[in-house]
Amino acid sequence: MIINRDISYVGVNDRAIDLFEGQYAVPNGISYNSYVITDEQIAVIDTVDASFTHEWLDNIKKVLGPRKPDYLIIQHMEPDHSANILNFMKVYPDAVPVASAKAFNMMKNFFGTDFEQNRLTVGEGDTLSLGKHTLTFITAPTVHWPEVILSYDSTDKVLFSADAFGKFGALDTDEPWTDEARRYYIGIVGKYGTQVRALLNKAAGLDIEKICPLHGPVLTENLGYYIEKYSTWASYQPEDDGIVIAYTSVYGNTKKAVLKLSDRLKANSCPNVVIHDLARCDMSQAIADAFRYGKLVLATTTYNADIFPFMRTFLSGLTERNFSNRTVAFIENGSWAPLAAKIMKSKLEECKNLAFAENTVKIYSALSDTSSAQLDALSDELCREYKERASSTANKNDLTALFNIGYGLYVVTSNDGQKDNGLIVNTVTQVTNTPNRIAVTINKDNYSHHVIKRTGIMNINCLTVDAPFAVFEKFGFQSGRNVDKFADFTPLYSDNGLVFLPRYINSFMSLKVEQYVDLETHGMFICSVTEARVLSDKETMTYAYYHANVKPQPKTEGKKGYVCKICGYVYEGESLPEDFVCPLCKHGASDFEPIK
Numbered sequence: 001m002i003i004n005r006d007i008s009y010v011g012v013n014d015r016a017i018d019l020f021e022g023q024y025a026v027p028n029g030i031s032y033n034s035y036v037i038t039d040e041q042i043a044v045i046d047t048v049d050a051s052f053t054h055e056w057l058d059n060i061k062k063v064l065g066p067r068k069p070d071y072l073i074i075q076h077m078e079p080d081h082s083a084n085i086l087n088f089m090k091v092y093p094d095a096v097p098v099a100s101a102k103a104f105n106m107m108k109n110f111f112g113t114d115f116e117q118n119r120l121t122v123g124e125g126d127t128l129s130l131g132k133h134t135l136t137f138i139t140a141p142t143v144h145w146p147e148v149i150l151s152y153d154s155t156d157k158v159l160f161s162a163d164a165f166g167k168f169g170a171l172d173t174d175e176p177w178t179d180e181a182r183r184y185y186i187g188i189v190g191k192y193g194t195q196v197r198a199l200l201n202k203a204a205g206l207d208i209e210k211i212c213p214l215h216g217p218v219l220t221e222n223l224g225y226y227i228e229k230y231s232t233w234a235s236y237q238p239e240d241d242g243i244v245i246a247y248t249s250v251y252g253n254t255k256k257a258v259l260k261l262s263d264r265l266k267a268n269s270c271p272n273v274v275i276h277d278l279a280r281c282d283m284s285q286a287i288a289d290a291f292r293y294g295k296l297v298l299a300t301t302t303y304n305a306d307i308f309p310f311m312r313t314f315l316s317g318l319t320e321r322n323f324s325n326r327t328v329a330f331i332e333n334g335s336w337a338p339l340a341a342k343i344m345k346s347k348l349e350e351c352k353n354l355a356f357a358e359n360t361v362k363i364y365s366a367l368s369d370t371s372s373a374q375l376d377a378l379s380d381e382l383c384r385e386y387k388e389r390a391s392s393t394a395n396k397n398d399l400t401a402l403f404n405i406g407y408g409l410y411v412v413t414s415n416d417g418q419k420d421n422g423l424i425v426n427t428v429t430q431v432t433n434t435p436n437r438i439a440v441t442i443n444k445d446n447y448s449h450h451v452i453k454r455t456g457i458m459n460i461n462c463l464t465v466d467a468p469f470a471v472f473e474k475f476g477f478q479s480g481r482n483v484d485k486f487a488d489f490t491p492l493y494s495d496n497g498l499v500f501l502p503r504y505i506n507s508f509m510s511l512k513v514e515q516y517v518d519l520e521t522h523g524m525f526i527c528s529v530t531e532a533r534v535l536s537d538k539e540t541m542t543y544a545y546y547h548a549n550v551k552p553q554p555k556t557e558g559k560k561g562y563v564c565k566i567c568g569y570v571y572e573g574e575s576l577p578e579d580f581v582c583p584l585c586k587h588g589a590s591d592f593e594p595i596k
Helices: 050-062 083-092 099-113 177-205 225-233 253-267 283-292 309-319 340-347 369-382 386-390 399-404 447-455 469-476 541-550
Strands: 005-011 010-015 030-034 036-037 043-045 071-073 096-099 127-129 134-139 149-154 159-160 208-214 240-249 271-279 293-304 328-331 361-363 410-415 419-425 428-433 436-444 457-463 503-520 522-534 561-564 569-574 591-594
Touching: 005 208, 010 050, 010 436, 030 561, 036 050, 050 083, 071 083, 096 099, 099 283, 134 177, 177 225, 177 283, 225 419, 240 253, 240 309, 253 271, 253 293, 253 328, 253 361, 253 369, 253 399, 283 293, 283 309, 293 309, 293 340, 293 369, 328 369, 361 369, 369 386, 399 436, 399 503, 399 522, 410 447, 419 436, 419 447, 419 469, 428 541, 436 447, 436 503, 447 457, 447 503, 447 522
Parallel strands: 043 071, 071 096, 159 208, 240 271, 240 293, 293 328, 328 361
Antiparallel strands: 005 036, 010 030, 036 043, 127 134, 134 149, 149 159, 410 419, 410 457, 428 436, 436 522, 457 503, 503 522, 561 569, 561 591
């Protein structure tokens, strides 16, 4: 496979494997990827699994012909990528192994040698010139082993990403990337979200046109989509709206309750209901779905004064991967002393930012009128925000939405006639209540000010404390004149035709401008309320909470240079170019300050 004129694929497909890492079912196999960069000097990037030694060496020979490689770059020491290091060195003894110091330590354990007499140890920011191609090495510790490095080819703008951006499935499998990439990520890398986010921050400063992972296809188009998915997964935020029901059932009564709840959730406007019978399903898929959707219902029996074993395994799979930022509800079944809900909740105590439903369904052997009523109450509770999002079922005159106005942070949405737009503001005030009047103040330099002054309408979205930093990056760090901020959203619209956020808000209000006050640098819009919906009881995000808990603190210790006051990006250097633009938030040099 030719990736471009100088980079070739020399990996292999494994169709014989049934379980990857001894636990993940891979019905469509998996690929072990390896690459060759052909230049004045030649670099081979990573080896393949031990089962494919000769096929891999044959692939290299086909690409190189009579030439021989000068370097073997070892990004990751897991055996499916490193097993053939020694075999490669026997065939090409003059080649130089290139790896991190920790990788060479591991080689001694695997092969009895660390190639001390002929090796190149690299770390963060080190470079290797092959001629016209220069590789820059990026350390990625614990993504997902401690020795990992990535390689960036600045000539062809290719990121060799090790296990990051990989997926299950052989390369000759015709299937969407996302589902198997999600299952791969959550299962294998999911515990290390903090480290993945650190890696994404490094990658944000690179001009990348292709991503070459160690499993799965080379990514060449819509790279923003793949990076956005990784950012969501690494932040442990819900990817899609919906409810997962994970259950075990001994004699079928718990299953009957699950199926009845599923019907009621769908009738209550839940957009997606996914059910997993933990005794029979692919456990890795059930875990991946729990991370994909925003809400989870756990249903099981009390068993040996504990919970059913498959549920215990499922909960361990969640907690060891840092399950967080979700709503969780319980259905318990017990013939004489139900304990399951209490036990399940205790096993989730180490998880962060979980909201537990007020309603718990308690079944004594089989469904009764009482437990059926509890199912109804649980369905209503879980679906409240879904019903309020849907125009046909929403209460559009819930003026308790005004109670969520304080010194908070809001997304003001508008439309310029061609696309939807959004802006972060912190100056929203109720000025009268008879009639209800809201004042919204917006900087004149913002594109939204221009749009709202022309159209006379806007929506105010009240952000909640679970809103991640990505929301502020999207709506606060770029201009709607240049960027479609809703390109990756499934649009939801209020009666005035404007978009409102599908998540991370507790309410929104549609406003009509009645008066405009010119405040020199800013404009104040005095508005009437034409629609008001309350989607949840979650706490409103305050300005203080954002700065204390959401905005990343810049890592400036031991560094010299400048830090962006908007997003915390650190520029290292003696002087900051006047035309410098922050690669994260796109603000200019005027928004940087010297590191003190």
